Amino acid sequence: MLNYKQLNYFWQVARAGSIARASEQLDLTPQTLSGQIGLLEASLEASLFRRVGRGLELTETGRLALSYADEIFEIGAEMEQALSGGTVKQVATFRVGIADVMPKSIVYRLLAPAMSLNEPIKIICREDKLEKLLGDLAIHRLDLVLSDRPMPAEMDIKGLNHKLGECGVSFFATPALAEKYGANFPASLNHAPLLVPSLDTAMRGRLMRWFDSQRLRPQIVGEFDDSALMKAFGQAGIGIFTAPSVIADEIAQQYGVVVLGQVDEVLDFYYAISVERKFDHPAVIAICETASTALFAT
Numbered sequence: 478m479l480n481y482k483q484l485n486y487f488w489q490v491a492r493a494g495s496i497a498r499a500s501e502q503l504d505l506t507p508q509t510l511s512g513q514i515g516l517l518e519a520s521l522e523a524s525l526f527r528r529v530g531r532g533l534e535l536t537e538t539g540r541l542a543l544s545y546a547d548e549i550f551e552i553g554a555e556m557e558q559a560l561s562g563g564t565v566k567q568v569a570t571f572r573v574g575i576a577d578v579m580p581k582s583i584v585y586r587l588l589a590p591a592m593s594l595n596e597p598i599k600i601i602c603r604e605d606k607l608e609k610l611l612g613d614l615a616i617h618r619l620d621l622v623l624s625d626r627p628m629p630a631e632m633d634i635k636g637l638n639h640k641l642g643e644c645g646v647s648f649f650a651t652p653a654l655a656e657k658y659g660a661n662f663p664a665s666l667n668h669a670p671l672l673v674p675s676l677d678t679a680m681r682g683r684l685m686r687w688f689d690s691q692r693l694r695p696q697i698v699g700e701f702d703d704s705a706l707m708k709a710f711g712q713a714g715i716g717i718f719t720a721p722s723v724i725a726d727e728i729a730q731q732y733g734v735v736v737l738g739q740v741d742e743v744l745d746f747y748y749a750i751s752v753e754r755k756f757d758h759p760a761v762i763a764i765c766e767t768a769s770t771a772l773f774a775t
């Protein structure tokens with residue numbers, strides 16, 4: 478039978494990030510915590526942590542155990558409050574993985590309908606590489622993954638790809654750069670300073686193929702995994718950058734930049750990926766419906 482005291486110690490260490498920090502919070506010795514977690518691992522016949530340098534990192538089994546522990550102790554806290562005379566309305570948890578290349582503004586617009594359901598939910602967002610998120614989806618640690626590309630066919634996961642929509646891209650620049658490169662778009666992009674997504678993104682390949690088709694050779698002055706960081710560099714006038722046309726007005730206002738031009742031949746795609754049993758989740762349905770009828774409506 479599961480020892481919940483040992484599970485609580487594991488939970489505290491996982492949340493604190495280290496045995497030393499958790500021992501200070503719990504007023505226990507590191508040896509006590511380490512021993513209790515060792516007993517839990519022995520009873521489960523699985524390793525929950527692995528050593529990385531001088532620190533600890535959750536194993537795949539550890540991440541799965543943590544997701545269950547989160548729910549167990551959250552429900553326990555609700556029970557304690559209810560039995561002590563308080564009123565508790567149970568709120569469902571909706572866990573979403575977000576591919577790190579997704580524009581945050583579009584992510585918010587996609588997820589917002591899930592927060593307006595008749596039955597309230599608590600949303601937990603986690604950002605990472607797509608492959609890592611799909612691994613967590615496979616072991617049911619996530620309910621949904623949002624990405625700019627579908628689940629790769631070679632991945633052995635019983636999941637569903639739902640295309641949420643697509644849109645063209647717009648090129649943005651500070652007023653000073655726009656004055657120099659804004660006329661005669663897109664020919665003006667030739668030799669212009671350009672900020673681009675990193676090589677492992679789907680958009681990077683589409684942009685490069687479009688430049689080749691137009692016989693344009695911009696000067697790439699920066700590559701970014703993080704689209705928000707790329708926009709910050711663009712706001713500082715380091716170079717021209719792209720963003721989805723569907724949020725062009727918002728980008729221009731937020732970063733103080735202007736639109737040089739829009740290219741509909743270069744498309745950004747957006748997908749919701751879910752395991753089969755989760756695709757009828759009310760939040761998933763709300764996200765898909767809003768994407769098709771509002772955000773990416775044609």
